[in-house]
Structures are given as C-alpha cells and as structure tokens.
Amino acid sequence: MSSFEYRGGALHAEDVSLTNLAEKVGTPFYCYSAEMLRKAYTDFAGAFAGLDVTVCYAVKANSNQAVIALFAALGAGADVVSEGELRRALAAGVPADKIVFSGVGKTRDEMDMALRADCGQFNIESEPELAALSEVAASLGKSATIVLRVNPDVDADTHHKISTGRAGDKFGIELDRIREVYAAAAKMPGLNPSGLAVHIGSQLTRLDPFRDAFERIAALVRELRADGLHVDRLDLGGGLGIVYRDEVPPVPTDYAEIVRDVFGDMDVALTFEPGRRLTGEAGILVTRVIYVKESGGRKFAVVDAAMNDLIRPTLYEAWHDIDPVAQPADDAARMPLDIVGPVCETGDVFAVQRDMPPLAAGDLLAVRSAGAYGAVMASTYNSRLLIPETMVNGSQEAVIRPRTDYDTLIGQDVVPGWVTAQ
Ligand code: LLP
Numbered sequence: 001m002s003s004f005e006y007r008g009g010a011l012h013a014e015d016v017s018l019t020n021l022a023e024k025v026g027t028p029f030y031c032y033s034a035e036m037l038r039k040a041y042t043d044f045a046g047a048f049a050g051l052d053v054t055v056c057y058a059v060k061a062n063s064n065q066a067v068i069a070l071f072a073a074l075g076a077g078a079d080v081v082s083e084g085e086l087r088r089a090l091a092a093g094v095p096a097d098k099i100v101f102s103g104v105g106k107t108r109d110e111m112d113m114a115l116r117a118d119c120g121q122f123n124i125e126s127e128p129e130l131a132a133l134s135e136v137a138a139s140l141g142k143s144a145t146i147v148l149r150v151n152p153d154v155d156a157d158t159h160h161k162i163s164t165g166r167a168g169d170k171f172g173i174e175l176d177r178i179r180e181v182y183a184a185a186a187k188m189p190g191l192n193p194s195g196l197a198v199h200i201g202s203q204l205t206r207l208d209p210f211r212d213a214f215e216r217i218a219a220l221v222r223e224l225r226a227d228g229l230h231v232d233r234l235d236l237g238g239g240l241g242i243v244y245r246d247e248v249p250p251v252p253t254d255y256a257e258i259v260r261d262v263f264g265d266m267d268v269a270l271t272f273e274p275g276r277r278l279t280g281e282a283g284i285l286v287t288r289v290i291y292v293k294e295s296g297g298r299k300f301a302v303v304d305a306a307m308n309d310l311i312r313p314t315l316y317e318a319w320h321d322i323d324p325v326a327q328p329a330d331d332a333a334r335m336p337l338d339i340v341g342p343v344c345e346t347g348d349v350f351a352v353q354r355d356m357p358p359l360a361a362g363d364l365l366a367v368r369s370a371g372a373y374g375a376v377m378a379s380t381y382n383s384r385l386l387i388p389e390t391m392v393n394g395s396q397e398a399v400i401r402p403r404t405d406y407d408t409l410i411g412q413d414v415v416p417g418w419v420t421a422q
Helices: 018-025 034-046 065-073 083-091 108-116 127-140 175-186 208-226 252-263 276-282 312-316 406-411
Strands: 004-007 010-013 029-033 053-058 077-080 099-101 121-124 144-151 191-197 233-235 269-272 283-295 298-303 322-324 335-340 349-356 364-367 389-393 396-401
Touching (some): 010 018, 018 029, 018 364, 018 389, 029 034, 034 053, 065 077, 065 389, 065 396, 077 083, 083 099, 083 108, 108 127, 121 233, 127 144, 127 191, 144 208, 144 233, 175 191, 175 208, 191 208
Parallel strands (some): 029 389, 053 269, 099 121, 121 144, 144 191, 191 233, 233 269, 298 335
Antiparallel strands (some): 004 010, 029 283, 283 364, 335 349
C-alpha cells in the first residue's frame, strides 16, 4: 500500500495534491504520510501480538519531532544514539523507561544526562564503556539497566557500509567475550545487567541472517543462565528492509515467526529497534527540474534537490524510484537520462541513465522511499538551506520543519576581529 498515488493526473500524498503543496512550500521538500507511518508501525508491532514486546523506534532514521510524537502516541518507545536524540524522544513524549540508549561512543556527559532522565536501558558496546557507565551511575547513586551488545559475526548480506554484525565491524562485544564481561558487569557498582542486544545491519531483505544471529543469541542466553547470571530482556535491533526498487522484503509476520521460534519459550522481554521499516516508504522528496541539458551524448535533468538534501544515492549507490508528479501518459516514450543536483560534485547524482518520460524545466519529480535517512542526513553543503519537511494526514497538511533561512545560515559564523585586522 502506498499513500503516494496518482489521482486525476497528479501525484497525491493521501488527499493532498503534491502540485499544490509544492506551490505553497516551495521546492525541494520532504513529505511524509501519517497514514503510512501509522500503518508501518501497527503492521510491525501487530506481528508480535502475544509476545512481551516493546517497539523502540530508531530515531536516527527520521528524528523530526512530529514523526517521533506520532509513534509515541501509538505506544512506541525510542532507540536513541546521542544526547540530542534522547532529548528529542523525551520532548516528543516518549516515556523515559521506554528509551533505549544505543551507540558505540556514549560520552560520560551523555551517560550522566541519560541516567538523570531515568533512561530505561543502556546498550553497552565495549568493556571501557561498561566501566565508564558503572562509574557515572555509581556516582549518581543510580542503577543502570544494561544489556551487552553482541557482535555475533553474521553477515547481513546488505550494503557493506550498513552492515554491523561481522567480526571486525566496530559494533558490539565479541561473542566469545560475552560470558566473561557479563559476569564482570554483574559485580560492578551501578549496573544491573539484564540481557543482550544484537543488530546486524540495515536494509536486510532476507530473513536467514536474522535467524542466524538470533540463534547465536539464544545459545548465549542459555550459557549465561547456566552460569547463574540473570537474563530477562533481549534487544533484537532493527534492520528489516523496505522497497526501493524491486526488492521483496520480508513481511513482519514472517520475521516475527522466527522470533517466536527462537525465543518463544525463553521467558524474556523483547525490544525491537526498527527505523527504516517504519518511515522509509512513508516519505518522498519532491524536487523541481531546473534545466534539461545534453552533454557528451547524454541527457541530464538538473533538479533543485541535491546530495546535501538526500545523500543516499551518492553515499551508498542507492536506488530510489523517481516519478514525475504530473502523471505521464501510459504510452509516453521513455528515454534514459541522468537526474542530477546542482551541487558542485560529480557524485551529486540521484539516478544514472534512468528511463524517464520526457521531462522539461519546471516539472516536479517525487523521489520515493525517502522517509528514512533522508532529512536526518542532510547538510548545508554548498551553503544550501535545509529544506522543509511536511506531513499530510488525509486532507490535512502541515510544515513540520520550515526551510531554514540565509540569515541563520550565515549568522552562525563568527568573524574574529583579527581575521581582517591589517
Ligand atoms: N539499531 C541500531 C543499533 C542501529 O545501528 C540501527 C541503524 C537501527 C537500530 C535501525 O536500523 P533500521 O531498522 O533503520 O535498518 N544511513 C543508512 C542506514 C544506517 C543505519 C544505521 N543503524 C542508510 O541510509 O541506508
């Protein structure tokens, strides 16, 4: 199901015409469908009915306050990886006890802030981090609920830059060190070791790497329990893929079936940290063609969005479907062209030799599946303004983050007097 469909010849977001929205907010802009966000959440969470499960939305995928608040209203917790994300989750109304603090490099200041906020769980990625949290928690007279993030040495079979669970990746603690570290943690002040965490990567389109990793975790739980250690929670991470092109990602119920199979009789509370799956397909990037040009025998559409707005194509060679907002005729001739941004980098490309119907300056395009790792990865490179984010809900529409302005962009810099003194 997509809420981005053609109606009366124009692409709509739910009941809102994207042509009209583009007139109002200007291009480029992000647009999220509240209906699709809600459906993605209820499909995911609903798949685990009957199990003790908390879905902690991975805020990094899309950290707009409206998006976090939408999930919070549906009962979601949050998975955060920085003080900024923690503050966002709290501000959006996520209860502190449903917040998981992940991340390979939490600083002592961040730990201090999270402990004072009574953050529900810390996912520990190394022995030095364990020692630091113990010290900070003990000094505050707090007991931090922790789980150890296991590096299970499983290849997630996804893009190498978003694979996290292979031996040698920077994440987690090696599987065969876990028993020792867990036992040590149980004796450290300020810590309440409660279980394990695993996250093997993102945009997984097959289930067997999950099963592999989960089975390793289950075996480890049995060993820890045999050692007399207390284990009552497992955090199984995120990673479930979405459709960018022609992938057939697993449905949540099949994913949940594996979880039931492996952990169903283990008497553990389960946490999941989905990000992309909840937001990716629920967002598009709308951009306008500035020029169409030909050079070196190739045809280019130069659009007003760029790699600073959506970096995935250039960073991961990621494919995003791109459709004209004005519905092309069924029999419109298609021809290959490159869709490129205005940034002064050869890599500022959204699509290479993509078959598109004829395009002209002024046409609007929708870059699909841009709701995850889109706006959050934006920068102001080339001194371009951060673009607006909008959300629609039926016929309602709202700007959930306005375009920044040049005074703010330039005004943040400080020119010391001695720079220009002769
Ligand atoms: N939990 C942890 C510990 C993570 O590191 C991540 C993602 C997630 C959960 C959420 O994973 P998801 O369900 O979204 O796959 N910028 C990249 C993706 C980076 C993912 C980083 N970690 C991209 O655009 O593809």
